[in-house]
Amino acid sequence: MLKNNKLRARNLIVIFSIIFILNIITIISDLMQYSMLNSLEGFSMEEAELNDLRQSIIGITMFSVYVCCYVLFILWFRRAYYNLHQVVKHLEHSEGWAAGAWFVPFINFFRPYQIMRELYVESEKYISKIKPDYTKKLNVTFVGLWWTLWIIASFLERIGMRLNLKAETLDEIINATTINLINEIFTIPLSLIIIKVIKDYSVVENELFEMEKSKGIEITDESIPLIE
Numbered sequence: 032m033l034k035n036n037k038l039r040a041r042n043l044i045v046i047f048s049i050i051f052i053l054n055i056i057t058i059i060s061d062l063m064q065y066s067m068l069n070s071l072e073g074f075s076m077e078e079a080e081l082n083d084l085r086q087s088i089i090g091i092t093m094f095s096v097y098v099c100c101y102v103l104f105i106l107w108f109r110r111a112y113y114n115l116h117q118v119v120k121h122l123e124h125s126e127g128w129a130a131g132a133w134f135v136p137f138i139n140f141f142r143p144y145q146i147m148r149e150l151y152v153e154s155e156k157y158i159s160k161i162k163p164d165y166t167k168k169l170n171v172t173f174v175g176l177w178w179t180l181w182i183i184a185s186f187l188e189r190i191g192m193r194l195n196l197k198a199e200t201l202d203e204i205i206n207a208t209t210i211n212l213i214n215e216i217f218t219i220p221l222s223l224i225i226i227k228v229i230k231d232y233s234v235v236e237n238e239l240f241e242m243e244k245s246k247g248i249e250i251t252d253e254s255i256p257l258i259e
Contacts, residue, residue, distance in 0.1 A: 033114050033243055034251045039107040040233040044226055046100045051222040053093055058215045060089050065208050068201060105130050107229070108143070111150055111236060118243065119153050144178040147228070154235050161242060169231055177228050180221040187214035 064082055067074050074082075112129035116122055124132075124146060132142035151169045159165045191214055194207035 032251065033117055033240060034110055035240070036107060036110045036114060036236055037233065039103065039110060040229055040236075043100075043103050043107050043229050046096065046103060047222050047226050047229075049096060050093075050100060051219060051226075053089075053096060054215050054218050054222065057089055057093060058212060058219075060085055061208055061212045061215065065205065065212065068205050068208065101133075105133060108146070111232065112146055114236065114239070115150060115154060115157075118239065119157050122153065123149060140182065144174065147178070148174050150232060154232070154239060158235070158239060158242065168235055173224055173228055173231070177221065177224045180217055180224065184214055184217045184221055187217060 064086060067078060067082055109126065109129040112122075112124075113126045116126050124142070128142060129146050132146065133139050135142075148171055151171050151174055155165070155167050155169055159167075187210060191207060191210040194203065194210055198204045198207045
């Protein structure tokens with residue numbers, strides 16, 4: 032039995048679109064902070080407090096959205112790999128790795144990429160065997176680009192968090208703000224690319240569903256609870 036993944040894909044595209052917008056807002060806010068910190072005329076305590084309040088609100092909002100995004104992405108990713116396991120029996124990893132790989136040190140640097148690449152390659156390979164006239168729609172280059180940007184953004188985020196926690200002097204706060212800005216700039220194309228990756232794979236996955244449905248394979252509907 033295959034499990035419908037359309038709703039999860041749509042939810043992910045929406046939340047990554049929100050992250051894209053929030054990142055632009057965050058960049059503007061960080062530029063305002065950077066400008067204030069580097070002002071030759073200095074800044075008042077009131078300006079500093081308003082800046083800290085704005086940054087805190089944006090930071091809490093971004094953190095909440097990111098947590099939601101991570102959960103939804105893993106749910107979508109695992110279901111996509113589960114579905115592929117139902118039709119392709121020689122996949123490299125078990126379904127559980129689609130979720131667990133994100134939490135295992137060192138392995139989380141390469142296995143999610145391997146699984147996403149496998150989704151791209153094996154799905155179209157399977158469809159091509161059944162439909163010789165099938166025209167490929169997926170380009171694994173975007174998977175590599177997504178993962179490269181993800182690794183860079185994750186690395187910069189960790190540096191930024193450490194600098195933010197330790198920052199006490201004006202120069203240290205400026206350095207932390209600079210790293211945050213660089214990370215946010217990387218996150219903008221990352222959001223756009225992952226939206227494309229999800230959209231492209233969803234098209235192929237839906238084609239896979241239709242092909243299997245014509246063989247009498249059961250497909251769950253959208254009413255199935257999200258956590259299943």
